Amino acid sequence: MKTSTKFLYTFVTVSLSGLLLSSFFNGPQLTIRNFSFPYKQAGLTERQAAAHLLNRFTYGATPGQIDEVVNMGLEKWFEKQLNANMPDDSLNQALSQYDALKLSNEEIASQYPRGGVIARMAIKDGVINKDSINNVLDKKEYRQKLAAYMQQKGYKPEQELFRQFLNQKILRAAYTKNQLQEVMTDFWFNHFNVSITKNQCAEFIPAYERDVIRPNVLGKFDKMLLATAKSPAMLLYLDxxxxxxxxxxxxxxxxxxxxxxxxxxxxxxxxxxxxxxxxxxxxxxxxxxxxxxxxxxxxxxxxxxxxxxxxxxxxxxxxxxxxxxxxxxxxxxxxxxxxxxxxxxxxxxxxxxxxxxxxxxxxxxxxxxxxxxxxxxxxxxxxxxxQEGIDLLEMLAHHPSTAKFITNKLAVRFVSDAPPQSLLNKMAQSFTQHDGEIKQVLITMVSSPEFWSAQAIREKTKSPFELAISSVRSLNASIKQPYQLYLWITKMGQKMYFYQAPTGFPDRAQYWINTGALLNRMNFGLALATQRIPGISFDLAALNNHHEPESAQAALATYGKLIIPERNLKETVKLLTPMLNDPQLVNKIDAAAGKTTVPAELGLPQADDMMMNDNTKAKKGKNAGLKKVNADFAMVSLKGNNSMLSQVVGVIIGSPEYQRR
Amino acid sequence: MTSRRGFLKSGGLALFGISLAGGIPGFLAEAAASDKILAPYKKKKTMVCIFQRGAMDGLMAITPFTDEALKAARPTLFMSAAKGSSNNPLIDLDGRFGMHPSMKAFEPLFRDKRLAIVHGIGSPNNTRSHFDAQDYMESGTPFNKGTASGWLNRAVGLLGHDTTTPFQAVSLTSAMPRSFYGDNPSVSISNLQDFAIQMRGNPMGANMAAKSFEDLYGQTSSGLLKETGKESFDAVKMLQKTDTKNYKPANNAVYPNTSVGNSLKQIAQLIKMDVGLEVAFTESGGWDTHFNQGTENGIFARNVEDLSKCIVAFWTDLGQYQDDVTLMTMTEFGRTVHQNGTGGTDHGRASCNFILGNDVNGGIVHGDMRSLVTENLEDGRDLAVTTDFRSVFSEVADKHLKLNNDKVLFPDWTGNKIGVMRG
Incomplete structure (x- = not known):
């Protein structure tokens, strides 16, 4: 009796202090790991299951990541993702160049006033004549005056704020170790959508995602609901x-x-x-x-x-x-x-x-x-x-319809566009039982056989953002000009943060896949793989540890596996092989590829001026290095060239198989 | 379909000069010899919509020039129709309304009864926020922000036949407009030349990649990707039939080299290619004239000149296709009756819009605009909305495209049509 009490006492102290300590540092931790994933029952190997997990809860597997997950154990990996407290030093280092990211709403409002507001203040201060605003003849002078006024007052253009914000979003999605948190941030932002298209709320959107959405994405639903309701972005977006x-x-x-x-x-x-x-x-x-x-x-x-x-x-x-x-x-x-x-x-x-x-x-x-x-x-x-407003929102957060509605949306995001009712029931029950704690609902979902069923595997279609980010992750690419990726993502049909309606982007394959968008996905694959997206670079040889593929077919198989791991690529390889076996064609392509230089611009509007300036030196250095690597590779790679390989990689990224996750 | 594949396999790679392997789909190839394209890509009725973002000053576009109250409210903006009142008086349409002189390109179409104007058109929701008003007009539900779909997307759903062409609903805009949100197939593209597999400076590589993609998408187990992939490559081939880059408009039509001009030119190309275009959309900007909007010259004059010239060029270019096309403009709200302190006008309520087509009840300024004395104004300051935009939109969609299910098109609306279309 005594021992057991003592034991219990120790246990409580230890776990309590552990809890206190960890919550002191990183918020409440998941202390118990009493879940296990039933993938074997679904006929999946551990590697296949790891690939599925990475497909659903990250922005795509990086080379070698499946091994990492398998070595760690799938459940352990998931637990770490749920705790979302892995240090992100190198990411933070990369983000430190963006000075607007840490500003409060108040600071943003005073440093990045809206265009119209600046003009009005300049008129008020007598710097510009109100009559000159739309007079074409004075336009240049007007702009100069306004620019001088802004500089003097320390005002910066709002566009700069959004550029930093978007660059941050892309770098974070590509490089954060806490991938699940970032995927959930996307999910909840879209659920509680606000839009840059509405001027009044636009400048508050960066802080909205940073302070209102991201810290709450795995916590309790009511807390996030209240936080959104009281945020400037939402208060202004929905009037x-x-x-x-x-x-x-x-x-x-x-x-x-x-x-x-x-x-x-x-x-x-x-x-x-x-x-x-x-x-x-x-x-x-x-x-x-x-x-x-x-x-x-x-x-x-x-x-x-x-x-x-x-x-x-x-x-x-x-x-x-x-x-x-x-x-x-x-x-x-x-x-x-x-x-x-x-x-x-x-x-x-x-x-x-x-x-x-x-x-x-x-x-x-x-x-x-x-x-x-x-x-x-x-x-x-x-x-x-x-208080009655708080009571109302709490009532809504705890309503049975809410449990159903939210868990259905989660299942659509993480399982399939049409999730089975049996799973929905379990998730809604879990939501209610755990007082709307999202972590617990996710555990319920992944612990259910439905998550691992054949009807779920690779059933989701990547959004343009997911496609772009997963591509750079697959290739271990370095991103010097994130804004270039943003332009491509827009071209493929997802203008981030500009979705006008409060519904957010529809989370359905049909929405993303239409003719114009699909062609742009293919073109994106080709542009990326042939290193024609400025500021995005990678080393194909390094991906395969500088091992020379023995034949064209081997190269195809090897790189197919590297980019789309644990997927049956028999058909893909079979269809692409003839292309590589026509030496005449290959030579012609290489000749053509050799003649062209990488353009600074891809005919896309709005080059990332700021980033270009920042990185001119770095870019030059990088390119020089690249050429050398490519030259080395050219000697050892298939049929003495690399452009054919780039093209194969481009086709893989643009292929139907790669659009699925 | 086998002929299509066969064509690709045998002759595709020979066509190196252009940006994609393959030619036109097999059945199109057969039809290409004759002038008429076979179903399913056959000539269709097309409704073209232009959204004038920023809220056009309807009272300056089409001025009730006999209205003394307006004259008093706009000391420097009011324009007269009297000959000799200025170098460029308003174009007197009917003794009451005058068209801005910079829209003179419109006059023959109006006299010809092909162009109709509705004045006092607007939304029952009195928001004066651009964002909200555009959102409501494009969703077609003026009191409900949560409506997921846009009215033009619902229109596509009501066409009553399967989508047989990738070009059934096309928006010539860089992002999908709110009007097109929804489940029915629609495409937004800023330039038709993007419909190609592209590798800069390496057309041969692009050819090969295109062939690989076509094979891969043809074999994928995902129905959606397979279907859309096929449509995409059909679209590419359809566009390759004509040289979209060096398009020559018919009947000496000259499109202004502006964003609206380029969009309408591409819409005309699609229409004349008989690719099955039924709903087209584009937009025009610069209408938010708070400062110095000008009179016979100035920003407003330039905007209406551009818009009217682009539309007239489009109409001229269409030639024999005119019977199949109706074009309609729209803007989120109008502007204050009174000019403001900076030679402009602020956000108001009703504006006017233009409808052009051979089935339009043209040559008339429709609507129920009352005199602009203060007691007739909405909130004492704005031209009152006397025609719900849904009444006009639904009539055009009904008469031109035979879409008569208003419950779907405009769910909360139960109003009457005002006869802007004939018959």
Missing amino acids: LNSSVGVNSKATQRGNKAVMNIAIQNEMMMDPTSKKAQLAKKFQQAKKAQGLNENYAREVMELHTLGVDGGYTQADVTQAARVLTGWMVYPMNDGYGDAYKKLADNAGDKLARGGFVHEGDFLFNANRHDEGEKTVLGKQFSANGGY
Whole structure:
């Protein structure tokens, strides 16, 4: 008895302190590993299973990664990915060149003002004449003046912010060791989509992904839902920021001001008087004010319950009333300065008035509808303030429809476009049982036989982003100009962060595969493999440890296996072999390839100027090195050339097999 | 189909001069001798839509020039139709409305009753945000942001026959427009010449790669990839029938060398190639004229000149295909009746749009625009929306493409059509 108590005591202390320690460093850890993957029952070898895991939870296997996973053990590997705390020193080093990545929303608003805002400020400061803005003759002068003004004020173009953000995204996806976290970041960003196409929210998107999405992707669903609801990007994207309660103090005050007969008379008598001007402002403000249902609708339809989740239009309206007053805390962005001072100086008064200020978020009690509401049968009594919004979102996060909707979406992402109901049931149950903890739902999913079934293996089609990133990972490529990959990804049909609708990109093969997009995928493979994408380089010989393939056919088989490991490539090899066996053709191709030099540009718009400048030296050095490697390889490789091999690799990347994961 | 493969195998690699092995699909090759292309790639009715992003000032494009309230509201922007009032007065259309002089290319089409105008058109949702208003107009559901599909994609779904061609719905834009979002097959491409397997400076390599790709996609176990792969290569071959790069417009049509001009030119090429194009889309920018929009000269004048000249060039180029094509413009909202303090106009409500075609009830300014006195204005400042955009869009789709299922096309809408189309 004594021993067992003591044992228990030690056990609890040890695991508790372990827990405390680890959570001190990296957030809560997964402490138990009581799961195992039933892939053998599905007839898969350990290597095949590792390939499947890597296909689903990373942006593609790097050369040799299957061995790593097998040596570590599949479950152990998965656990490490779920904990998402592996150091990323070299990635962070690469990202340190981007100075905007660490800025807060407030800093971004003041350093990267929107184009229109800058023009207005320049007019206000008398630097440019408002009449010159659209006068073509003055355009050059206008631009110069504006550029000088921006430099003097320390303002940078918003485009630069997005460029850094996109470059970061590509480097992170390609190189982070915490691949699952990055894949999940993509999943949840898309689930809680916001879009650069909407100006008002665009500048807040980098911090949205960094602070709201990424840290929460494997945690509890309700936490992420709340974080998105309070973020500037979402508040502005779905207009909650401008929703004002009809039964709110703000509306009543506005009404009073407008109704004031004395003021109305004054407006008639002397429309230029200060009072009249003020009243006019109130009138205008009032016009812009009112209930906006956008967020309330989408939070139910797209973020939680799903379109068939059992809510009505009345629920939408009532929920919109519950959430009135949720807005972005004023910022120093050239517009909000005065409001910000007012709010900053209000101090305790805010809290006493029922206001809530948390970082970028403000609950403005004056805009809140103070009446009674009912949503999905739950009553919210009058004067519920900020807390009733929280209660509403918690209710939605824990609704049974939400468990179904979210787990279905996860299964579509990670299993197949049409996941089996038996799996969906298990996952929804797990979601509810673990209070919406995403890690646990993923464990349930991967521990289910359905995940490993023949109906799931290679059933997902890569998105353009997944295709591009997996290609550079397959080739162990170095990325000096990530923006070039972004341009190709756009060309293949996925303009990252520009998907306009709150639904996010559809996660279905049909959406990605159409004629124009498919041809661009093939062209991408060829351009990448023949090293015609500026700033993306790799060493094909090194991939095979500088071993010379014995024949054309051997080269095909070898490189096929390296790029698409653990896949049956018999058919692919068979179809491509004749191409390599026609010496005349091969020679002609080589001659043609030898004549052309790598173009600096691929006829794509917007070269990555910033990156080009950064890397001119590095690029030259790298190219010189490459040539040497290629020359060496040329002597030892198939039929004395490498261009044919590049072409084979390009065809493999553009092949149907490589589009699947 | 065997003939197609046979053709490739035997003669494909001989065609080295062009960017892809192979020629045209076998059945097309047979048909190529005759002038008519056989089904399934046969001539179809085509609806062409142009989105004017930024919100066009409908009151300046088509001005109710007898309206004193407008004259008062726009001291420096108001233009007159009176001869001698300026070098370039408005083109008097019907004694009430005047067309901007820079759109004079449109006048013959209007007089000919092929061009109709709807004034006071807009969305029932009074948002004045470009983003929201475009989103609503393109999804076709003005109060629901979550609508996953765009109205033109739903239109494709209603065409009532299987997709037999990769070019059934084409957007000449670099990214898929919101109007095209959805499950029905559609393509967005900024340049038709991208429809080729390309290796810069190495056409022979490209030929070989193309052949490899075609073989691989022809054999894959994924139905979707196999089908789309076949369509892609058919598309490439269809485009190779004509020299898209050195296209010569018919009837001496001259397209302005602008983004709209180049897009419409490529749409005309597709139409004239009989590749089965039914829904086409492109866009035009620069309409957000807050500052110095100008009158007979200036940004606005240049924009309408470009738009009208491009459309007229397109129409001229179509020649005998005119009967099969109807073109419609759209813009997310109009601009304030009053000019602002910087010689421009701010975000308003209703605007106007243009519909061109031989089945259009043309030569008329449709709609129900009232006088612009303050009490008639929406929120006391804007031209009121008196025609729901869905009423016009659905009528054009119905009359031209025989799409009469408004429940699918515009789910929340139950309104009447206003007779912009004939019959």
